[in-house]
Structures are given as C-alpha cells and as structure tokens.
Amino acid sequence: MTLITDVTSRNAQTEAPLITPLVERWSPRAYDPTAEVDPAVIRTILEAARWAPSANNTQPWRFIVARRGSDAFTTVHDAMAGFNKAWADSAAVLIVNVAEIIDTEGEARPWARYDLGQAVAHLTVQAQHEGLHTHQLGGFDAARLHAEFDLDARFEVVSITAIGVLGDLDTLPDVLREREVAPRLRKPLEELVLAGE
Ligand SMILES: Cc1cc2nc3c(=O)[nH]c(=O)nc-3n(C[C@H](O)[C@H](O)[C@H](O)COP(=O)(O)O)c2cc1C
Structure with missing residues (x-):
C-alpha cells in the first residue's frame, strides 16, 4: 500500500501568497474506498456553493448528491467514461453539477454555466477546508444522466465532483498512478494578464 505521506508535495507552488485551502487543493484519483463523509459536512460544502455569487442572484445551480453505496452513486459512476470509471468508484460522494440554463418563464440564463462553475469552486475550497x-x-x-435522473429540459448536466479521503496509490492503473505524482503545473501569472500591470 502506498499513500502520499507528504501531502505538502502536492501543494501549489504559488507566485504570490494564497489561503491554505487554495494551496492544498488538488485533484487526486486515489481515494479511500472505505472512508465516509459525515452528512453534516456534505451539508456544509453544499452551503458553500449556495453562497456563491451569481448573475442577478439567480442561483442557477442544482446538485445531485450520490453517496457511495447508493443506487444514485452507481448510476453516476456507470455514466463515466474511460479512466474516470477506474478511480471514481472509491470516492465517498459523487455530486452531479447541473445548470439551470433556462428559467421557469422559458428565458435563457446565459450565465448559468459560469455561475455553476463558481458555486462548484466554492464547494471545492470548503471541502478542502474540511x-x-x-x-x-x-x-x-x-x-x-439527464435521462436517468429524469431532469427537466431547462437543466443541463455540466460536470461531476468526486469527493473523498486520500487513499492507496497502488489501487490505480499505472498510467493514473504516474499522473497522481506528476508535477502540478500552471501558466505563469504574466501570461494570464492580457493588459494592465
Ligand atoms: C470542467 C472540468 C473537467 C474535468 N474533467 C476531468 C476528467 O474527466 N477526468 C479527470 O481525471 N480530471 C478531470 N478534471 C480535472 C483536471 O484535469 C484538473 O483539475 C487539472 O489537471 C488541474 O489539476 P489540479 O486540480 O490537481 O490542480 C476536470 C476538471 C474540470 C474543472
């Protein structure tokens, strides 16, 4: 069994100081298949999503919360492609991220996917903090997934968030184990700022 014992080895190498959850957040694939997440903690991380800003405060985010062992978890896992299927079954919770792209009056919500992404970002930072x-x-x-969960046409399934506790690297196929310890890279800050200082 191989665990990442020095979790700081996955920390972001930042060009400016950041708050701890942002330094420590990364996207593992090796999760402990026995670890459970307290329902109160799931509630807390969803609360973080709830308090994200959104265009005109429309809050066009919806979530399907599937705990490992539930039928919903199996449904979500079965819809995954390729390598994702190989690791995501060990996560404690899979959350399907859904955008309300059309409102109840039939009007488009052009910022819905943007707002959903921001809510998910809040959720990930809170989860890291937990x-x-x-x-x-x-x-x-x-x-x-849209069909399996019988979602209204106003909703679009955009992404999934796997949540869990770090687990054994040796459970991963070779290619994923290599990615799990590969250096974490980002474009330099200068490249991101198109104009201004
Ligand atoms: C919208 C989105 C889709 C992604 N899709 C996948 C995916 O299908 N499989 C996967 O292993 N990682 C996926 N990722 C994770 C990214 O590869 C990962 O966030 C990126 O490589 C940066 O790594 P880090 O999160 O550890 O900093 C996705 C991330 C986002 C935000």
Whole structure:
C-alpha cells in the first residue's frame, strides 16, 4: 500500500501568497474506498456553493448528491467514461453539477454555466477546508444522466465532483498512478494578464 505521506508535495507552488485551502487543493484519483463523509459536512460544502455569487442572484445551480453505496452513486459512476470509471468508484460522494440554463418563464440564463462553475469552486475550497479532497470530471455521458435522473429540459448536466479521503496509490492503473505524482503545473501569472500591470 502506498499513500502520499507528504501531502505538502502536492501543494501549489504559488507566485504570490494564497489561503491554505487554495494551496492544498488538488485533484487526486486515489481515494479511500472505505472512508465516509459525515452528512453534516456534505451539508456544509453544499452551503458553500449556495453562497456563491451569481448573475442577478439567480442561483442557477442544482446538485445531485450520490453517496457511495447508493443506487444514485452507481448510476453516476456507470455514466463515466474511460479512466474516470477506474478511480471514481472509491470516492465517498459523487455530486452531479447541473445548470439551470433556462428559467421557469422559458428565458435563457446565459450565465448559468459560469455561475455553476463558481458555486462548484466554492464547494471545492470548503471541502478542502474540511479535510476532504475533490476532483471535478467532464468525462462522462451527460445526456445519460439527464435521462436517468429524469431532469427537466431547462437543466443541463455540466460536470461531476468526486469527493473523498486520500487513499492507496497502488489501487490505480499505472498510467493514473504516474499522473497522481506528476508535477502540478500552471501558466505563469504574466501570461494570464492580457493588459494592465
Ligand atoms: C470542467 C472540468 C473537467 C474535468 N474533467 C476531468 C476528467 O474527466 N477526468 C479527470 O481525471 N480530471 C478531470 N478534471 C480535472 C483536471 O484535469 C484538473 O483539475 C487539472 O489537471 C488541474 O489539476 P489540479 O486540480 O490537481 O490542480 C476536470 C476538471 C474540470 C474543472
């Protein structure tokens, strides 16, 4: 069994000082398949999403919360593609992130996906603060989940967030184990600022 014993080895190498959850957040694939997340903690991380800002305070985010062992978890896991299927079954919770892209009057909500992403970002930072790890996924069959959960046409399934506790690297296929310890890279800050100082 191989655990990442020095978790600081995954910390962001920042060009300016950041708050601790942002330094420590990263997206693992090796989760402990026995670890549970207290329902109160799940509530707390969803509360973080609830308090995200959104266009005109429309709050166009919805979530399907699937705990490992539930039918919903199996449904979400079954919709995953390729390598995601190989690791995400060990997460304690899978949250399907859904955007309300059309309001109840039939009007488009052009900022819905942006707002959802921001709510998920808040959720991941709160989860990190709670001692959990998160890994967002785009590699899955969104249309399948839309149908399986019988969602209204106004909703779009956008992404999934896997949440859990760090686990054994040796449970991963070789290619994923290599990615799990590969250096974490980012573009330099200078490249991101298009104008101004
Ligand atoms: C919208 C979105 C989709 C993603 N899709 C996948 C995915 O399908 N599979 C996967 O292993 N990681 C996925 N990721 C995770 C990214 O690869 C990861 O966040 C990125 O490599 C940066 O690594 P870090 O989160 O550890 O800093 C996704 C992340 C986001 C935000």
